[in-house]
Amino acid sequence: MxxxxxxxxxxxxxxxxxxxxxxxxxxxxxxxxxxxxLVGINDIPLNIAVTGESGSGKSTFINVIRGLGDEDEGSAKTGVVETTVVATPYSHPRHRNVNYYDLPGFGTTRFNPNKYLELVELTQFDFFLIIASERFRDCHIQLAQAISSMGKKFYFVRSKIDADLSAFKRHRRSSYNEEQMLMEIRNNCIMGLHAGGIMCPRVFLLSCLELEKYDFYLMQETLENELPIHKRHVFLLSLPNxxxxxxxxxxxxxxxxxxxxxxxxxxxxxxxxxxxxxxxxxxxxxxxxxxxxxxxxxxxxxxxxxxxxxxxxxxxxxxxxxxxxxxxxxxxxxxxxxxxxxxxxxxxxxxxxxxxxxxxxxxxxxxxxxxxxxxxxxxxxxxxxxxxxxxxxxxxxxxxxx
Ligand SMILES: Nc1nc2c(ncn2[C@@H]2O[C@H](COP(=O)(O)OP(=O)(O)OP(=O)(O)O)[C@@H](O)[C@H]2O)c(=O)[nH]1
Ligand SMILES: [Mg+2]
Structure with a gap:
């Protein structure tokens, strides 16, 4: 040496x-x-609220980010019929201080974000993840605005990207270009949030079936950088390998x-x-x-x-x-x-x-x-x-x- x-x-x-x-x-x-x-990293709480319309993939995301499959012990229930009806905390299997709160899904019409957010104790959350699948909707803007107006940070996750890409592949066989498709989806979300007065929104494209692809790394980096330093490491250590x-x-x-x-x-x-x-x-x-x-x-x-x-x-x-x-x-x-x-x-x-x-x-x-x-x-x-x-x-x- x-x-x-x-x-x-x-x-x-x-x-x-x-x-x-x-x-x-x-x-x-x-x-x-x-x-x-040496403050135990396991003593620092990190509470993440996961919200979005019904069926957008909130519970699935909470499972995969904790390194669990849908059928593993301690996993959140997922499915094609509406499953999550009350805000439920799910702790990380190794870091019990890291909690993902599975918020009830909401419908896309007549959505009242303030009433919806009354259901949960807002102050306890370090940040929100709004999970959206399929197209960008007004309810996303309303929810993003309500969260921001309460002084909380949110990140917008456009989920089920794998499904979008395979649909594109089927329908646009000759002109299919993955990068182009991803850009279109990303821009659509960014522009939607801009139109709702949200400047510099953070948008990430993910697939829970292939978490290692698309924007998961970018999301990890962004969240890490934007969390207070003492929470940054807790978050990093809780991520799946x-x-x-x-x-x-x-x-x-x-x-x-x-x-x-x-x-x-x-x-x-x-x-x-x-x-x-x-x-x-x-x-x-x-x-x-x-x-x-x-x-x-x-x-x-x-x-x-x-x-x-x-x-x-x-x-x-x-x-x-x-x-x-x-x-x-x-x-x-x-x-x-x-x-x-x-x-x-x-x-x-x-x-x-x-x-x-x-x-x-x-x-x-x-x-x-x-x-x-x-x-x-x-x-x-x-x-x-x-x-x-x-x-x-x-x-x-x-x-x-x-
Ligand atoms: N193809 C694909 N399917 C997904 C993905 N994420 C979730 N799903 C499927 O979407 C359906 C709904 O997922 P959930 O995680 O239960 O959705 P949720 O948002 O928790 O739904 P509620 O609890 O009813 O609000 C399930 O059949 C999942 O397997 C994904 O990234 N890709
Ligand atoms: Mg659910």
Missing amino acids: DSQELNYAFPQNQLQEMNMAFENGDFLQAAEKVKKS IYSQALKSKRDYFRTQIWKRALVSAGKASIPIPGFSPDSDIDLLVNTMKEYKEAFGLDQRSLNCLAKTFDKDINDLQTVIRHKLVLKEITYDLVVNLLNRRELTAAALMVTEYAAGTVPLLGSVAAGAVAFGTAYWLLYSFLNDIADDAGRVLSRALENTG
Whole structure:
């Protein structure tokens, strides 16, 4: 490992952040301070209201965005007959603090948006998603205006794009052009909202049957950018792993957090083993590694779901996993074994030395500093392996899906 690699693994901005944590204290005080700042991402509420006309695909969307199929446990009921009659919260299977509220569908005639919105406690929502299928209608404008006038943000989702495209394909055989069709649909929605006085509306074209296509990534990016920073990561981590950018964004986010977890877990260390004392926080490392595995969809439940979504065999998906550790159950004993590996110790010493160049106080508790480097390198390399394998599994799942 050279300094360039170290600089990549532990960028200067994170070292500076860590230096600031040491501002008024030694190693143990810094670890204590960082521990307090590690607000569980699972404590930050994110409430998203999903609304739109009956049958537009609200419940289906709520299922797919939570990585669930229509028949999975905890899924919202969907169907061709009207199904959702009261606002119902559906929490994310891994992030219970992320709730999608399935609002009742409304009819397209004699729609009274204010009366409709009285049914729900508006203030609790971070934003609204208006789901519309087929053509743009007056009720969409009225709803968008009512939501905006109450000071809430909305995003307009034009759903069932797959159905539109196949209809176009059938009817305009010789002149069919997918890009052109998508543009027409998008412009129709934007112009409709403009006509209703909504400036710069955010419009996304989606298909719940092929969520990874069309504007889903654009929607993810836009929502992420427009959410307050503390909610941004909660949202990102709750997204399904169905396109490679989501994997990359998750990996980048987790990377920025490694030094904090490593510092806290090493904060209790008093003698090196060769890094960790029995009272160091190995559980934190165990939980962090489990969290990575779930966030990247490589736990059994998520792999099953992915296999189902893309109609693939789970065993086949697993054949592309290169890092053996990724398939193992993450336990306390496994982590202790890993911490004792010689290769890890050598890398850990380099990380420690490198970090101490910017954070001199890191060495104030010598064993702690070694434990820090060990934990850092363990999490860093595991995260890389997981992200790498998750990418490979996704490519396999997407093979031959068109
Ligand atoms: N082709 C296609 N069908 C979809 C899509 N999304 C939903 N559907 C179908 O549309 C029908 C209605 O979907 P729901 O999710 O139940 O619609 P809803 O908006 O929750 O309906 P209500 O609860 O009655 O308001 C179901 O048969 C879905 O399978 C999509 O993206 N593409
Ligand atoms: Mg419904």
